[in-house]
Amino acid sequence: MIYLDYQATTPMAPEVAAAMRPWLETHFGNPHSPHRIGREAAAAIEVAREHVLTALRSSREGRVFFTSGATEAANWALKGAAARLSAEKRKIVTLATEHACVLDTVEWLGTQGFEIDVPPVQPNGLVDLDLxxxxxDARTGLVAAMLVNNEIGAIQPIxxxxxxARRRGALLFCDAVQGFGRVPVPLDACDMVALSSHKVHGPKGIGALWIRDGVAVDPLLHGGGQEGGIRSGTLSPALCVGFGEAARLLVEREGKDHAHVERLWTRALSLLSGWAVNGSAERRYHGNLNIRREGLDSDRMISEVRGVAFSAGSACASGSGRPSHVLAALGLDDRQARSSIRLGFGRYTTEEDMIHALTLIQEAADRQRSFAA
Known part of the structure; x- marks a missing residue:
């Protein structure tokens, strides 16, 4: 099967699997134990942490805390920071196109006495900065904005x-899951940043939260306080090492990966006819191609083109039966949203596979149009 769903997850890099193997088999020590094999595991985790910081281009003004994934990181950042807001700064602002882990967390905070404001975006998926x-305003204590949108690839002006946010004395949380390793993360502009390993050819089950020095957040998980005293739970050396190796490869392969994605993007646009691109054509990550075609049934197409793995939107919302909230925020109606598909590609997508996949998709779309005529 040809895999074109890189926004849902990415293939694990062979180097990552090789780096993880000893920590799954023989190096089984608890990294929080004081004996030699525990200390070895702890040291491996610190090396992995350095690799993630390097990939982030961090200037040592913050720290990376490992988490179970980006969902935990977002929950921790938003709930932990909100808990520290003063009585005069209990307003939280986020955007209508944020990931569900942000929107749902913010909605929950609204039930806890916080004022919530979710401004719309423009038809291109970008926020109107004047709006x-x-x-x-002066009551705002926390702003949340995603760097690269997971459904349409739009790059927000973080x-x-x-x-x-800073003019009003508010903190900024950035979901950089889809941007990390793909576009520069504007770390100087952020107070907290969420990352995910499996979006960058690492293992599932691990992510990270970068917190700027001087920013205080309450713990989300209580217990042993293993991560800097504010994130409890025994860390998996294998997962941390895998994430670290994936981050190291992001730095090593940065130029090659970028050039490869640009070639695939240009090739894809040349092969598709009769489709419209959803979201900004200028400010977007080119490994995300969200397109629609009039009269198309995307669910039917996914079931028909069985040799290609692609999606109709976020994997987190699949099966809900509801059209994408992101496409709705762009002003698309239900019919237009249901005629949209998302193609995601990257490091291990060959040009040959891309051509074959898009040929199958184009033929299936043409068949649907001919049957509807």
Missing amino acids: LASRV AEVSAI
Whole structure:
């Protein structure tokens, strides 16, 4: 099967699997134990942490805390920071196109006495900065904005969003899951950043939260306080090492990966006819191609083109029966949203596979159109 669903997850890099293997088999020590094999595991985790910091281009003004994934990182950042907000700063602002782990967490915070504001985005998926500036007011203590949208690839102007937040004395949380290793993460503009390993050819089950020095958050998990005293739970050396190796490869392969994605993007656009691109054509990550075609039934197409793995939107929302909230935020109606598909590609997608996959997709779309005529 040809895999074109890189926003849902990415194939594990062979180097990552090789790096993890000893820590799954023979190096089984608890990294929080004081004996030699425990200390060896702890040392391997610190090396992995350094690799993630290097890939982030961190200037040592913050720390990476390992988590079970980006969902935990987002929950921790938002709930932990919100718990520290003063009585005069209990407003939280986020965007209508954020990932469900952000929107649902913010909605829950609304039941805990916080004021919630979710401004819309423009038809291209980008926030109107003037509108945002009018919504981030003196009561705002926390702003959340995603770097690269997981469904449409739109790149939000995080530096400008941060400037708006900081003028009001608010913290900025950035979901950089889809941007990490693909576009520069504007770390100087952020106070907290969520990352995920399995989106960058690492293992599932591990992510990270970067927290700027001086930013205080309450723990989400209580217990042994293994991660800096504020994140409890025994870390998996294998998962941490895998994430670290994936991050190391991001740095090593940065130029090659970028050039490869650009070639695939250009090739894909040349092969598709009769499709419209959802979201900004200018400010977007080119490994995400979200497209729609009039009259198409995307669910039917996914079932028909069985030799290609692609999606109709976020894997987290699949099976809900509801059209994408992101496409709805762009102003697309249900019919347009249901005629949209998302193609994600990257490091291990060959041009030959891309051509074959898009040929199958184009033929299936043409068949649907001919049957509907």
